[in-house]
Every structure is written in C-alpha cells, then in structure tokens.
Amino acid sequence: MATETSASSSDFIKNLGKMYGTYTGGFIAFILVLAALEQFGVPNKILGYLFVFFTLAVYAIIGVMTRTAQVSEYYVAGRRVPAFYNGMATGADWMSAASFVGMAGTLFLLGYDGLAWVLGWTGGFVLVSILIGPYLRKFGAYTVPDFLSFRYGGNFARSLGVIVLVACSFTYVTAQIYGTGLIASRFLGMQFEVAVFAGLVGILLCAMLGGMRAVTWTQIAQYVVLIIAYLTPIVILSTKKYGIPIPELTYGQAIADITAREQQMLATGLATVANLKPHIAPFINYSPLNFFAIIMCMMVGTASLPHILMRYFTTPSVREARQSVAWSLLFIFLLYFSAPAYAAFSKLEVYTNIIGRDLSAIRPWLFNWGELGLIQICGKNASSIDAVIAACKAIADHPGVVRLQDFIINTDVIVLSTPEIAGLPYVISGLVAAGGLAAALSTADGLLLAIANALSHDVYYKMIDPNAPTMRRLTVARALLVVVAVIAAATAATKPADILAMVGWAFSLAMAGNFPALVMGVWWKRTTATGAICGIIAGFGLCLFYLVTTRYFPGAGVKYFGMTSLTNPLTGAPLVDIAKAMALPNAMESFPTLAHPMANKVGWFDLTNIACGLLGTPLGFVVIYVVSLLGKEPSAEMQAYVDDIRKPRGRTVLEEKTT
Amino acid sequence: MADSTSMKQKEEAHWAKTSRLMFTHLGIWFFFGFIIHMFVVPLNKFTIPILGFPLGFYMAAQGSLIVFVVMLFLFAKQQDKIDREFGFAEED
Numbered sequence: 001m002a003t004e005t006s007a008s009s010s011d012f013i014k015n016l017g018k019m020y021g022t023y024t025g026g027f028i029a030f031i032l033v034l035a036a037l038e039q040f041g042v043p044n045k046i047l048g049y050l051f052v053f054f055t056l057a058v059y060a061i062i063g064v065m066t067r068t069a070q071v072s073e074y075y076v077a078g079r080r081v082p083a084f085y086n087g088m089a090t091g092a093d094w095m096s097a098a099s100f101v102g103m104a105g106t107l108f109l110l111g112y113d114g115l116a117w118v119l120g121w122t123g124g125f126v127l128v129s130i131l132i133g134p135y136l137r138k139f140g141a142y143t144v145p146d147f148l149s150f151r152y153g154g155n156f157a158r159s160l161g162v163i164v165l166v167a168c169s170f171t172y173v174t175a176q177i178y179g180t181g182l183i184a185s186r187f188l189g190m191q192f193e194v195a196v197f198a199g200l201v202g203i204l205l206c207a208m209l210g211g212m213r214a215v216t217w218t219q220i221a222q223y224v225v226l227i228i229a230y231l232t233p234i235v236i237l238s239t240k241k242y243g244i245p246i247p248e249l250t251y252g253q254a255i256a257d258i259t260a261r262e263q264q265m266l267a268t269g270l271a272t273v274a275n276l277k278p279h280i281a282p283f284i285n286y287s288p289l290n291f292f293a294i295i296m297c298m299m300v301g302t303a304s305l306p307h308i309l310m311r312y313f314t315t316p317s318v319r320e321a322r323q324s325v326a327w328s329l330l331f332i333f334l335l336y337f338s339a340p341a342y343a344a345f346s347k348l349e350v351y352t353n354i355i356g357r358d359l360s361a362i363r364p365w366l367f368n369w370g371e372l373g374l375i376q377i378c379g380k381n382a383s384s385i386d387a388v389i390a391a392c393k394a395i396a397d398h399p400g401v402v403r404l405q406d407f408i409i410n411t412d413v414i415v416l417s418t419p420e421i422a423g424l425p426y427v428i429s430g431l432v433a434a435g436g437l438a439a440a441l442s443t444a445d446g447l448l449l450a451i452a453n454a455l456s457h458d459v460y461y462k463m464i465d466p467n468a469p470t471m472r473r474l475t476v477a478r479a480l481l482v483v484v485a486v487i488a489a490a491t492a493a494t495k496p497a498d499i500l501a502m503v504g505w506a507f508s509l510a511m512a513g514n515f516p517a518l519v520m521g522v523w524w525k526r527t528t529a530t531g532a533i534c535g536i537i538a539g540f541g542l543c544l545f546y547l548v549t550t551r552y553f554p555g556a557g558v559k560y561f562g563m564t565s566l567t568n569p570l571t572g573a574p575l576v577d578i579a580k581a582m583a584l585p586n587a588m589e590s591f592p593t594l595a596h597p598m599a600n601k602v603g604w605f606d607l608t609n610i611a612c613g614l615l616g617t618p619l620g621f622v623v624i625y626v627v628s629l630l631g632k633e634p635s636a637e638m639q640a641y642v643d644d645i646r647k648p649r650g651r652t653v654l655e656e657k658t659t
Numbered sequence: 660m661a662d663s664t665s666m667k668q669k670e671e672a673h674w675a676k677t678s679r680l681m682f683t684h685l686g687i688w689f690f691f692g693f694i695i696h697m698f699v700v701p702l703n704k705f706t707i708p709i710l711g712f713p714l715g716f717y718m719a720a721q722g723s724l725i726v727f728v729v730m731l732f733l734f735a736k737q738q739d740k741i742d743r744e745f746g747f748a749e750e751d
Contacts, residue, residue, distance in 0.1 A: 112699070112716055112719065115716075115719040115720055118719070118720065118724070119692060119696070119719055119723060119724075122723075122724050122727055123688060123691075123692045123723065123727050125727065125731060126684065126688045126727055126730060126731060126734075127688070129731055129734055129735070130680075130681045130684050130685065130688075130734060131681070134738075248721065249710055252707065252710035252711035252712035252717075253710075253711050255711065255712060255713070255716065256706075256711045280703060280713050280715075280716045282699045282700065282703075282715070288697075291696075292693055292696075292697075295692060295693065295696075296693075299692060317749045318749060319735070319739055319742075319748065319749055322734065322735040322738060322739070323732075323735045325731055325735075326728070326731035326732040326734075326735050329727060329728050329731055330728050333724050333725075333727075333728050336724060337720065337721050337724050337725075340720045340721075523678075643670055646670075646673075646674055646677070647670070647673070647742075647747040648742050648747060648748055648749050649742070649746070649747045649748060649749050649750075
C-alpha cells in the first residue's frame with residue numbers, strides 16, 4: 001500500500017509539467033471562446049460571471065482532488081513540491097489584491113516614491129534565501145513557532161511566536177478578503193457584504209480539505225491566471241502604441257512624454273506647481289528617511305512573514321528550497337516590473353486625453369468608473385458629459401477645459417480600466433477581474449492556512465493535547481480554519497480603511513517580532529532562550545506600542561512620550577499644528593480613530609508608523625545580544641543541533657510523528 | 660576522537676565560507692536596495708539610450724529588481740558548491 005502511494009505520487013510529480021501545460025492551454029482556449037461569444041453578442045455581465053465561476057470551479061476541483069488525511073501532507077504538502085512549482089505557488093501566495101490592483105495605482109499617484117514598495121516587496125527574498133529559509137527547511141518544522149519553541153526552550157517561546165504570527169497574518173488576511181469582496185462586487189454586481197462571504201466560500205473550498213497540499217496546487221493554477229491577466233492588457237496596449245509587445249521597455253518613452261507634458265501643463269496653466277507632482281522626481285511624497293525606512297521594513301518583513309517562510313518547508317531538499325526562492329522572485333518580478341508600465345501608460349492617457357480637453361470631448365471610458373464614484377471631475381462623480389459640464393460650471397472662472405486640480409481618480413481604477421483605455425473588448429476586462437480574484441484568493445488561502453496551522457499544530461497539538469490522534473488534529477485544524485476565516489470576513493465586511501497601510505503594518509509587526517530571533521537562532525549559537533524571549537517581547541512590544549500610540553492615542557503620544565508632528569517632505573512644514581490640536585477638547589481621546597486630527601500624523605524622528613519595525617527590530621537584536629551574553633551558554637546539545645541545521649545533508653532535526 | 664575533531668574543523672571551515680558568501684550577498688543587496696537609490700537625483704541626469712528611461716528611476720523600477728533575481732540564482736549555485744566541497748550537500 002505504502003509503495004503504491006509513493007509510486008503514484010512520483011508519477012504525479014513527473015506529470016506536473018504536462019498537467020499545468022494543459023491547464024494553461026485550456027485557460028487560453030477558454031479566453032478565446034469567450035472572446036468569440038462576445039462577438040456573437042453575449043452580454044458583458046454573462047461573460048464576467050463565466051470568467052469568475054469557471055476559474056473558481058477549477059480551484060475548487062483542484063482543492064477537492066488534492067484533499068488529504070495525512071498530517072505531513074496537510075502541513076507541508078509531503079515535502080515534495082519541486083523548486084520551480086513551489087516558486088510559482090509562492091508567487092501567488094505573495095502577490096495579493098494590493099499588488100495586483102493597488103500597486104500600479106500607488107505608482108500612478110506617488111510616481112518615483114511609490115517604487116519604495118516595488119523595491120521593498122522584491123528585495124526581501126534575498127534575505128529569505130541567505131539568512132533564514134533554507135535553514136528552517138533543514139530544521140524540519142511544520143510552522144515558524146515550531147522552530148522558536150525548539151531553539152528557545154519550549155512553549156513560552158512558542159506562544160510568543162503564535163502571537164506574532166496571528167497579529168501579522170490576521171491584519172494581512174483581512175485586507176485580502178476585503179479585496180476579494182471589492183472585485184466580486186464591482187464585476188458581478190453583488191452587494192459588498194455578500195461578495196465578501198462568497199469569496200470566503202471559494203477560499204475555504206481550496207484550503208479546508210487539503211491543507212498545504214491543496215493550497216499549493218491551487219496556488220500554481222492561480223498564478224497562471226493572474227500573470228496572464230496582468231500582462232495581457234498592457235502587452236496589447238504597448239503593441240498598439242509603440243509597435244513593440246514589451247511594455248517594460250516601451251514605457252521609458254511614455255515617461256519622457258509625461259515629463260514633457262508636465263512642463264507643458266505648467267506653462268499653459270492646466271496645472272500649478274503646488275498640485276503637480278512630477279512623475280520621476282524623488283522624495284516628494286515620502287522624505288528620504290521614510291522612503292528608505294519603508295524599503296527596509298518591507299524587505300525584512302518579507303523574510304519574517306510566516307506564511308511565506310512556511311512555503312519553503314514544502315520542498316524536497318534544502319538545495320531546492322534555495323532554488324525555489326530564486327524562482328519565486330522571478331515569478332513575482334514578472335508582475336512587479338510591469339506595474340510601473342501600467343502607471344506610466346495610464347498617466348500619459350490621463351494627462352493627454354483628459355487634462356486640457358474641452359469638457360465636451362472627454363473620452364467616454366471614464367464615465368463607467370465615474371458612475372461608481374471612482375473618478376471625479378470638478379468635485380462631482382464623472383458619470384456623463386452633461387454631469388461633468390454641470391459640475392465645472394458651478395466653479396467660478398472655470399476655463400471650460402479639465403485642469404489637473406479638477407481631476408480625482410481612485411487608484412484601484414488604474415489596472416482595471418487599462419483594457420478600456422486601450423479600447424479592448426470586454427473579455428479582457430473580465431480576464432483582469434479573474435486575475436485580481438486569483439491574486440486575492442491565493443494570498444488569503446496561504447494566510448488562513450498559516451493561522452489555522454499555528455492554532456491547531458502549535459496551540460492545540462503541542463500545548464494542549466500532545467496525544468491527540470491524527471484525525472482529531474486535522475479535524476481541529478479544519479474547524480479552526482473556518483472559524484478564523486469567518487472572523488476575518490466579518491472584520492473585512494466592516495470595510496477597515498486604507499489597505500496599503502494595513503499591509504505595511506503586518507510587515508512591520510512580523511519584522512520586529514520574528515526577524516531578530518530567527519536570524520540569531522541560526523547565525524549565533526550563543527543565543528540563549530532568555531535572550532530571545534526578551535528580544536521578541538522588547539522588539540515586538542516597541543513596534544506595537546509605536547503603531548497603537550500614533551494611530552489610536554496620538555494625544556498621549558505627544559503629551560507623555562515626546563512625539564511631534566510628522567512633516568511634509570517637500571516643504572518641511574508640520575502636517576498638523578500640534579499646539580492647536582492638543583488644545584482641542586478631544587485631543588486625548590482614543591477611539592474616534594481616523595477622525596482624530598493627529599491620528600497617523602505624529603511620531604518620533606519624523607518616522608511614519610508603517611515603518612515601526614525599524615524601531616523594534618534593532619532593539620530586538622540588541623536585547624537578544626546583551627541578555628544572551630549575561631546568561632549561561634546554551635547546552636552543547638543545542639549547539640550541536642544548530643550545527644546540524646547549518647548542514648543540508650542528513651535528517652531533519654525535528655522528526656514529527658505522522659501517524 | 661580524531662574523527663570528531665576533524666569533523667569539527669570541517670564544520671567550522673564550511674561555516675566560515677558560508678558566512679563569507681552570506682556577507683558578500685548582503686553587501687550587494689544593501690548596495691542595490693539602498694545605496695544606489697540615494698543617488699537618484701544625479702543618476703536621473705543620465706538617460707538610457709533608445710529606451711529613454713532616466714537612470715535613477717530605472718534602477719528603482721527595474722535595475723535593482725533584475726540584480727536581485729540574478730543574485731538569488733547565483734547564490735543557490737554558490738552555496739550548493741560550498742556544501743558539496745565539504746561533503747555536506749544532500750544526495751542528488
């Protein structure tokens with residue numbers, strides 16, 4: 001029986017190329033069929049539904065087919081996912097709705113400064129590979145807290161690991177489910193709250209029955225969908241405009257055109273120096289300190305996020321874990337180096353075909369988005385030419401052409417509207433929606449699994465009932481998955497604001513909580529359990545304190561902790577008048593949250609709270625170092641284990657019983 | 660006993676080489692992640708021929724990213740070579 005399973009599973013691995021090749025071909029054929037249907041007059045809404053339901057059905061089928069009742073399959077996909085495919089799965093795991101829909105919009109708004117996110121979300125994989133990932137693979141853990149517990153003497157370190165994991169993953173997953181709901185509601189016309197829970201069912205179908213194994217094989221399918229969806233519109237646009245189907249090369253010309261147009265707009269009074277932010281000029285939106293702080297936090301956060309690290313537990317060997325990190329970044333790179341092209345093409349379109357146009361000659365693509373309130377001209381939703389003309393008439397001395405200050409666009413529109421800007425058929429828009437959905441679902445899958453695994457494996461099995469039989473462990477894991485998912489969806493349905501900031505916090509928290517303890521645990525044998533525990537508490541604590549104080553209790557921050565207003569990077573002027581804000585009757589209140597005049601606008605050293613990890617992490621390192629030196633050297637046995645982790649050859653340090 | 664001493668030496672030599680490789684890559688990572696972008700303003704004065712990108716912008720949008728990808732494939736190869744040299748690599 002055992003040999004039979006292993007023979008059929010090695011066949012499975014061998015046939016992966018054929019299977020996913022057929023799948024990709026099938027997906028392209030499906031797009032072509034829908035394109036043909038559109039020509040025969042099938043309405044857009046039906047096409048949108050077909051796209052979403054077909055792709056969801058495929059993920060669900062893969063999820064059901066790869067269900068498993070084996071513990072090692074459930075937690076680490078049996079440790080036999082080849083480097084190349086694990087790279088693809090990590091790519092989908094990594095790229096979320098924020099990357100797919102939000103990144104290009106951020107770059108559109110912030111220009112050069114937005115590249116901090118592009119750099120931060122790619123360079124971190126270097127740290128994963130050289131400092132942490134392969135060593136954890138050799139260690140043989142199922143979860144990140146597994147490692148902390150073993151290396152740092154037991155369940156106290158484990159529970160700290162679980163707290164950090166849940167804090168950062170939950171912040172992150174809420175943003176993903178929110179993104180799923182956003183896309184489903186926009187393209188399928190569902191009510192937002194309904195869409196959130198519909199997306200949830202899709203996520204659960206993939207993750208619940210087969211754990212890591214099912215999530216891995218669906219994520220690969222989702223990567224294929226999302227990368228085809230992201231690249232198709234922009235490749236067509238580039239070919240149409242510049243005759244070369246490589247947008248990453250041709251958008252250099254678009255940037256030169258944008259810069260020329262910016263000068264022209266200033267000269268003709270279409271824009272003022274105050275409201276025009278030159279696309280390529282650095283440090284207008286972020287001060288140099290915050291620009292580099294964001295890069296650092298996103299990079300180090302990458303190397304500390306449990307749902308990413310645990311993907312490298314699934315490779316057959318340490319060698320493949322390293323190769324797999326390289327493949328991951330290559331697959332992620334394909335999307336990230338195209339995002340600035342989206343931003344540049346959209347900006348050029350807006351600057352040349354909207355700004356400076358006579359109000360009656362505005363291109364019609366934007367009215368669809370104006371109706372939804374996502375594009376505003378002259379302060380009103382741009383739902384039709386008449387609406388725009390009426391709105392602008394109400395402004396005194398309006399010249400009758402659209403000026404830069406008249407135009408407001410929601411950043412989510414940039415990617416979603418590119419097919420229309422390029423004048424492509426609706427089928428491409430449907431494709432983009434399916435891609436965005438794949439991006440959001442795949443990340444949510446990975447995150448929910450990380451949380452549920454930590455709760456079922458670390459908390460239930462390791463801390464509450466070490467004798468639990470396999471079936472009960474897996475049942476607990478599945479039940480917890482559902483509970484966590486429902487709580488996350490309920491939180492998402494309340495529409496917590498600003499996805500980018502939330503995702504940024506998740507990275508900073510992971511960085512401050514995990515990075516020092518993980519790196520020191522592998523790279524410095526002298527690190528003691530007490531040192532690491534103090535370091536995690538100090539680093540994570542400081543980061544959390546800075547985040548919560550600046551976000552929820554800015555008044556207390558100013559009064560008791562010497563915080564000052566953040567400053568405008570261009571003028572150096574403070575963002576809020578602290579003296580005036582402190583004199584307000586509600587200055588010391590906490591939970592009127594975003595309405596608070598100082599929320600997110602105070603801090604130390606002019607440092608934005610997104611980068612709170614930059615305060616916590618160095619403190620974590622110092623505390624671990626000092627406290628470790630004060631204590632007794634770790635046992636010879638522990639030091640030998642560390643030596644073992646450093647050598648790829650041989651058995652894993654931790655041997656889980658699997659039956 | 661002699662065996663365990665030589666094993667110890669091998670481990671130390673292996674780790675010394677591994678650490679050196681780590682610091683080399685960490686240095687390159689820091690240069691392309693941070694240092695080069697500190698010079699974005701002077702770099703933007705240069706334009707990449709034909710493509711038309713200002714150099715400083717290009718480095719942040721594509722240049723550094725390409726370096727990171729290449730680095731990772733290179734690192735996987737180099738570390739494997741070190742592991743093999745000391746007989747610590749896994750069987751193929």
